[in-house]
Amino acid sequence: MPEIAEVETFRYQLEPLLVGQSITSFTSSHPRSTRRHDSSQEVSNAVVGKSIISVNRHGKYLAIVFDDDTHLNIHLRMSGRLIVSDINEYDELNNPKHSHVVFSTDKHVFVFIDPRTFGEIWVTSGVTKESLKGIDALNSTSDEITDVLKECSKSKRMLKAFLLDQNFLSGIGNIYADEICFEAKIRPDALLNSLSEKEMKVVAVAVGKIINRACELRGSSLRDESFRDLYGEIGSYQKEHQVHAKAGEKCICGSEILKIKVASRTTYFCENCQKFPERLKKL
DNA sequence: AGAACATCCTGCTAGC
């Protein structure tokens, strides 16, 4: 499932192929992919012929930015992905199932594939409002992340619910939330108002460490058919997962990894390595 | 305020 590391992988790979180019065509074959607009023609009209100046990302939101400040926004949600072909090698008949949107430059064809159709592509003049929410989990310093945690220091929310809330930290999803809690050695169901300032700092540093490493390894591909990058390659970060999707397996400490629900999300953690803050202070 | 749940959707899988 695309989270910040997977979206950043697409951004990083799209940038050199798109910047300086113009969109020559944009077509959609599934109305849900461009559901914010009356028709995909509206999107086409807004982007075709315009020159691309950057490819940006905020949290899980991708934006192809044009020289008149038009933004072509892409959110992959659960099952969205992008693939690229050389324009001379592109054959529409070879498109995978659920290829819903196709757009081109003079050199490349980009295909948006999305089996569950939760993903979407839309156009805005200037940044989309969602990109203004929260601070980006990758491009923020641990001090900035600590400050956001401090703002919520009286909150009775659980740590994992906070990490998943895009209004505070943008980009973290279910996989990295579990790994961040493990790295911080704090239970995902610990309440924010039980964290000391020192523990907030530990969480903030864990966010940076996990997200940066996940980006270095081009994201996580949990199953054979899950995340693939722009070139169809799987990511490698799943090899370094400590707890996520490992229920019943042994933690590095030897204890069994548990599976519970936190914030109505499936959550994996180690009861031995991860403690409630009150107990952490006693150790 | 915050948790829980339904919603959107299809592919996978656990369980008959």
Place this chain on the structure above:
DNA sequence: TGCTAGCAGGATGTTC
């Protein structure tokens, strides 16, 4: 082996 019910999840909206 083959079928189906249930689960999975990001964001949003509703309910408790």
